[in-house]
Amino acid sequence: MNSPRIIFLLLLALLVFCFGLAAQLSPQFQSWRGSRSGGDIFNVVLGDSRRMFAQSFYVKADAYYHSGYYPTMFDNKEAFQTQHMAEDTGAVNSNNHGDEESFLGPKRNWIDAFGRHFFPDRHTHLDEGGPTDDLSGSENVREILPWLKLSADLDPDNPQTYTVTAYWLRERMHKVAEADVFLHEGLRNNPDSYDILFELGRLYDESYHDTARARNVWEEAVRKWMKLDADAQSDNKLVFEQITTHLAQLEENAGNLPRAIDWLHAAQKVSLTPDVLQKRIDDIQKKMAALIPVAPAKLY
């Protein structure tokens, strides 16, 4: 038993056994629903808890948008329910109310009053100059991007991360190509996302001035939105209004005035301000009336 030859043979037999067992188990493990082997590094390390971290990093990006002036779990967060960096893109429903300037409230005691000198204590937005109020420094909004990218890597199923990131990349940093790539990455992960299609349409329309592609993408976004159930539709009215009003504007610019009116009628059904849209419809109708040629007078 002590001979090296027997030990060597035993080791070899064990290795063959292990190899065979691994070969047998590997396909079963790959097809097992709880397997993490097919995911990226975050999926392997964090599993489903990565979504929680993704949300934290998304909020972190908003804290950077405010240059560190941000409520903690102990402060009044009513004015920060919806992240301001997302709200400022104009495509997100806002749940914010209350005073965003003074979530710290009145000074509670001398320690609180003294402590306020040592952390950011003024509400600013990075795209409006940040703490220095220097509007020429609005490109500093780039500082939110690492956290947004990390958030998207951790939770690729959240469309808002892609739309917010693409908006700031395109609007303030003039990085249209990067925004385009990022939105397509988001679309691959969320093929049914009307939010991403809407932002992609804006990119084609406003940055590439490619109205045909913008129209196609927005119409596809409308079709995706229509497939939602009634509850989901009532929760996402703002984005539908945005898509349809943008389509109306596009058709108006292209001279397809009846089509523009159709889109505005569709927007009116979900809008909080149907009167404003009605005024636009009236204007377009006046424009249409002016375009109808006057019948020539009889010569004889």
Next chain:
Amino acid sequence: MKNIFAVAGVVIKELYRRKDFYVLFIITVLICLVMASVNIFNDPKIARYLKEICLLLVWISSLVIAITTTARQIPAERENRTLLPLLAKPLTRPQLIFGKFFGCWFACGLALLCFYIFFGALAAAREHQWPLLDYFQAAVMHWFMLGIVVAMTLLGSLVFAAPSSNSTICFVIIGGILFVGRHLDQVATSMHEPLRAIVNALYFTIPHLEFYDLRDLIIHNWPLIEWKYIVLALLYATAYIFAFLLGACLVFRRKPVN
């Protein structure tokens, strides 16, 4: 004073003989360089995430150095049986305590200097600016905060049996103060008496280490803090340092040397 600085000198020499600082510094540098190499939307000017990571590592490293270095000072002297000969020389117990304190504090200061020079270089490489006064304020405030930590740990090393238990307790207390210290009075309002009174008393008693955390101001390039508030904060820290050192002297006076 001569005796105090002689003891302090020995402590500083001990820090640069040990590998703790070098290991932590190299880890900080490596992590920061790896993070700096990440390409984020082809924009090389993005800097603040890097500053945040670097400052976080500096804070963690400095706390580890301060607490672990201080916690083993007096227990090591007792274990090596060098405490008795030290006190047999013309060295009083308070002089030993103050010497150990200044040694650990200056050692932390030297470590901080290296860390902040690296931080400044890293930030300047991205932002192309060098706000020296801002960094000076942050480093001085950080150093005085470490002074409170060192004094507290020194007192703990005389109260608790082993350096490991002392270090753990100090980490928990300091972490607790840094995370919730500022909000303890808000937490107290949701409690019933007598717990509310106890938490309120705690709020006014603990050293508010969060005053010295200027990371958010440095990361987001906020303007300088008025110097009068810095001076007041340093005086506040000095008061706590002396309170803890006096406490340590009182405990050590009645402590058997062997």
